Amino acid sequence: MFNVKNAARPKAIFTLWIRLNRKLATVDRLAKWGLVHDTTCVLCKNVDESLDHMFLQCHYAGEVWERVLTWAGIHNNRPKTWAQFMQWSIQHGKGKTTKAQLFKMILVEGVYAVWNERNKRIFEDKKCLIDEVVKNIAYVTTVRSPISINKIISHRKI
Numbered sequence: 001m002f003n004v005k006n007a008a009r010p011k012a013i014f015t016l017w018i019r020l021n022r023k024l025a026t027v028d029r030l031a032k033w034g035l036v037h038d039t040t041c042v043l044c045k046n047v048d049e050s051l052d053h054m055f056l057q058c059h060y061a062g063e064v065w066e067r068v069l070t071w072a073g074i075h076n077n078r079p080k081t082w083a084q085f086m087q088w089s090i091q092h093g094k095g096k097t098t099k100a101q102l103f104k105m106i107l108v109e110g111v112y113a114v115w116n117e118r119n120k121r122i123f124e125d126k127k128c129l130i131d132e133v134v135k136n137i138a139y140v141t142t143v144r145s146p147i148s149i150n151k152i153i154s155h156r157k158i
């Protein structure tokens with residue numbers, strides 16, 4: 001059973017975050033070793049896929065971040081490299097304030113959504129519009145958030 005009011009939740013998010021980061025780093029390395037043949041980014045079909053590109057520099061991811069961060073009321077000055085992004089997320093995700101919790105949720109959901117979209121395109125040959133992805137992040141964040149966060153975001157349009 002998963003209780004959203006459980007005090008362990010920030011820790012669970014953090015664990016997920018670290019695990020995800022390791023997994024993503026592995027994928028990045030595979031591409032560098034030439035074990036993945038077509039390394040073009042499937043989100044823009046324009047540039048070689050890398051962590052920095054796929055999650056931060058690609059216009060697809062950029063638009064997703066732009067919209068969800070604005071929606072969440074987070075000052076949108078996200079870094080453009082994965083290493084800086086990790087630092088940024090640790091810095092702003094620190095503590096138990098409502099703002100920090102919302103920030104962490106948005107980051108985890110955002111990274112997951114971009115990763116999921118990438119895999120859908122590669123393995124299922126399916127595509128989602130940015131608008132659908134963004135609305136889904138907002139929906140999931142609203143549904144899963146504790147009351148303190150829910151009060152802030154539930155009335156916001158995305």
Ligand SMILES: [Zn+2]
Pocket residue numbers: 041042043044045046047053054058059060
């Ligand atoms: Zn791209």
